[in-house]
Amino acid sequence: MALPPNPAPLNPAMAATFAPPVPEARRWIEGVVFPPERPLLNVSQAAPVDPPPEALRRAIAESVIERPEMHLYGPVLGMGALRAEVAAQWSAAYGGRIEPAQVAITQGCNQAFCAVMSTLAGAGDEVILPTPWYFNHKMWLDMQGVRAVPLATGDSLIPEAEAARALIGPRTRAIVLVSPNNPGGVEYPAETLAAFRDLAREAGLALIVDETYRDFDGREGAPHDLFADARWDDTLIQLYSFSKAYRLTGHRVGAITASVARLAEVEKFLDTVAICPSQIGQYAALWGMRNLGPWVAGERAEILARRDAMRAGFAGLPGWRLLGCGAYFAYVEHPDPRPSPEFARALVQEAGILTLPGTMFMPEGDPAGQRQLRIAFANIDVPAITELFARLAALAPAGASA
Incomplete structure (x- = not known):
């Protein structure tokens, strides 16, 4: 039409x-x-x-009636209790140390990507994306005048850090990885992620790792040890979505884990775009994290x-x-x-x-x-x-x- x-x-x-x-x-x-x-x-x-499961739906319903704060503006970077819960659970899951101040809550993981990328790259800059890529990542870069530099992954669909090295130029600002991957479904080996971390740190770039599907990784234990690095926040920015694990797609709740300095810049974007994440969605995510592990x-x-x-x-x-x-x-x-x-x-x-x-x-x-x-x-x-x-x-x- x-x-x-x-x-x-x-x-x-x-x-x-x-x-x-x-x-x-x-x-x-x-x-x-x-x-x-x-x-x-x-x-x-x-x-x-x-x-969502009935128990979570009931918790959401009760919060709407019994918690007046569900209907008011909240902190721009998200509910303190949810940020603390993410920090605690991520620290335990990845064997590292993450502070609540290093976590921000967003209106879904797509907004998390847009917020982070807005702090990293402007018109004329470049960001490396492995192909096949997640189309919304490419769309946001296009809208901002940022060039997406494709990194071919071949039949394995696993990107190689040395191949990415050859693509780094003076306008490169970040490398973006998605694992488990959308659209490829592959799970990046821990060694692959570590090699990209080392490359990004050496080149002075940000490494963005989108772990929207981390709850459905087929491997047991931590899928990588990036957070075990005491200096993780000088390079790593992790993105996450609560939508898939707790069936909260309509509530739009995501998270960023990054340095305190990076999140201070992210706050400018979030305050301008959304003012704060949905209070109801955040409460649902917090309740889910505390009660729905099994x-x-x-x-x-x-x-x-x-x-x-x-x-x-x-x-x-x-x-x-x-x-x-x-x-x-x-x-x-x-x-x-x-x-x-x-x-x-x-x-x-x-x-x-x-x-x-x-x-x-x-x-x-x-x-x-x-x-x-x-x-x-x-x-x-x-x-x-x-x-x-x-x-x-x-x-x-x-x-x-x-």
Whole structure:
């Protein structure tokens, strides 16, 4: 649908930024009728589709009635009790020392990224992003006139610090890593993260590690030892989301862990954009952290079971190649002769599947994206995953013969 011309001036950087991928994909199903025997399998967006557990919903409801502060402005950098809880739990989980003053609460992890990046880079600066990248990271950099420098990861989807070294220039300000990765699903080895920390420190850059999906990491124990470094806050900035672990997507609660000096600059951004995070969402996150440990462990076990079902399904699907699988995502190479944007749209009609093409996660013109898809399996259970593979298998002969 063609949009009417904008009568007012438009920021060129905004005009040059691509449309949000998830809403764009949703438009592909407008007007499409899915028969009862083949309902839509929506694997386009990585988000829980169920509300929080009842105990948390009741705690939220009680807070709305009984806590007047839920309806007032709070501290710009977040509720003190929640900052302290994050600091304590992160210190224990990662074997390091994190102070409450080194934690800030934000309106979701996307805002955390925007806030941090606003303190690091301005128009004309550069930030290194491994590809395939998280599209919202790329979009924010585009809007700010910051150049995203792609770091290819090859078939392993694991970036290499030495490859990043060659991309560092005089305008480079930061390296951004996402682990477990969105969209690739891979979990970065601790050695990889340590190598990037060392590189960033040597080059005087910030290392941003987005751990939105840390609660669904398939490994036991701490996934890295970055916080065990006594000087961690001279280089490391960690981002986190409460949305996935506690099903709080609609409440928008995220966190930044960084130096006190960095958060003083972040405060300027947050005060201007939101004044303070949602009090209700923060209370929900705090209650969840204090009371839902066993429940989150059960959620993790369910996601890992779905991961295993995805791995098994692709192992038996001719022509398809699984590049990465973990947390909420499978990132795959498809056998169909059509480019991934065309193939992804065709899957809606031909198989009742809504997924995202790899071109939404890659630099424009990168040929790898034309062969790739991201499948977000967090919102489909194991029986639905079985159905997903039955539908893909029905397409396999045509794709394999091409």
